[in-house]
Amino acid sequence: MRMKNRPLIILALIFLLVIFIAIVLTPLYKKVPRKIKPIIKGRIAIVIDDWGYHLDNLAIAGGIKQRMTCAVLPGLKNSPEASESLHKSGHEVILHLPMEPKGNLKLEKNTIAINMGRQEMRRILDTDLTEIVFARGVSNHMGSRLTENREQCKIILLEIKKRKLYFLDSFVTAKSVCAPLAKKMGLRFAKRDVFLDNRDDPEYIKAQVRSLKKLAQARGVSVGIGHDRKSTLLVLKEMLPQLAKEGYQFVFVSEIARVEK
Numbered sequence: 170m171r172m173k174n175r176p177l178i179i180l181a182l183i184f185l186l187v188i189f190i191a192i193v194l195t196p197l198y199k200k201v202p203r204k205i206k207p208i209i210k211g212r213i214a215i216v217i218d219d220w221g222y223h224l225d226n227l228a229i230a231g232g233i234k235q236r237m238t239c240a241v242l243p244g245l246k247n248s249p250e251a252s253e254s255l256h257k258s259g260h261e262v263i264l265h266l267p268m269e270p271k272g273n274l275k276l277e278k279n280t281i282a283i284n285m286g287r288q289e290m291r292r293i294l295d296t297d298l299t300e301i302v303f304a305r306g307v308s309n310h311m312g313s314r315l316t317e318n319r320e321q322c323k324i325i326l327l328e329i330k331k332r333k334l335y336f337l338d339s340f341v342t343a344k345s346v347c348a349p350l351a352k353k354m355g356l357r358f359a360k361r362d363v364f365l366d367n368r369d370d371p372e373y374i375k376a377q378v379r380s381l382k383k384l385a386q387a388r389g390v391s392v393g394i395g396h397d398r399k400s401t402l403l404v405l406k407e408m409l410p411q412l413a414k415e416g417y418q419f420v421f422v423s424e425i426a427r428v429e430k
């Protein structure tokens with residue numbers, strides 16, 4: 170009787186052993202969850218211009234966790250403090266260099282003008298950069314006249330290149346000669362695509378942010394410029410986390426400025 174059951178018992182034991190080994194070893198073969206690369210729908214550079222007039226919106230900017238590039242005007246009472254605070258908040262700071270516009274607009278002190286010599290332009294740039302110490306790049310404040318002038322533009326862009334900074338063309342005139350000049354001299358360069366707040370109206374600003382997003386999806390990258398205004402910053406604070414969740418990546422202008430080939 171005993172002998173008769175023996176093969177059965179052995180079979181049962183083998184069976185149990187196999188099950189035991191399977192249970193013990195299974196976790197080792199469990200697939201290590203692969204890190205899923207988030208699909209990036211597009212890269213967006215948000216630029217906020219005209220910091221330095223006041224300090225009213227620094228707290229809102231500081232509360233925006235997505236990367237922004239902040240263009241600080243030089244020579245204003247609040248320029249150094251705005252620059253430092255924005256830098257501390259983790260945003261990228263650039264010098265917002267006033268350049269001569271067409272028409273009779275009120276000009277900032279030390280606006281780069283069409284009739285200036287190289288020495289004077291160099292002196293202004295150096296003074297400004299001493300003040301905006303965190304500047305990684307330069308963008309033009311106004312400048313519809315200057316950015317159409319090849320001679321003057323070439324001088325200022327060369328000086329920017331010498332200082333190892335990039336240039337962001339705010340693109341206030343379709344006749345801007347900055348892009349071909351930057352390409353020729355091998356200067357890291359980027360250009361605005363969308364102005365976000367030509368109207369100080371949250372609904373309008375939201376629509377412009379949506380255009381910026383569509384452009385990023387279509388082209389891979391887009392650059393939007395808004396201004397240091399409460400409504401603009403509040404719209405961004407509301408919308409950017411949602412866009413990030415949708416798969417848009419917010420980048421500094423330094424991450425997309427490049428030498429055009």
Ligand SMILES: [Zn+2]
Pocket residue numbers: 218219265309310311
């Ligand atoms: Zn400006």
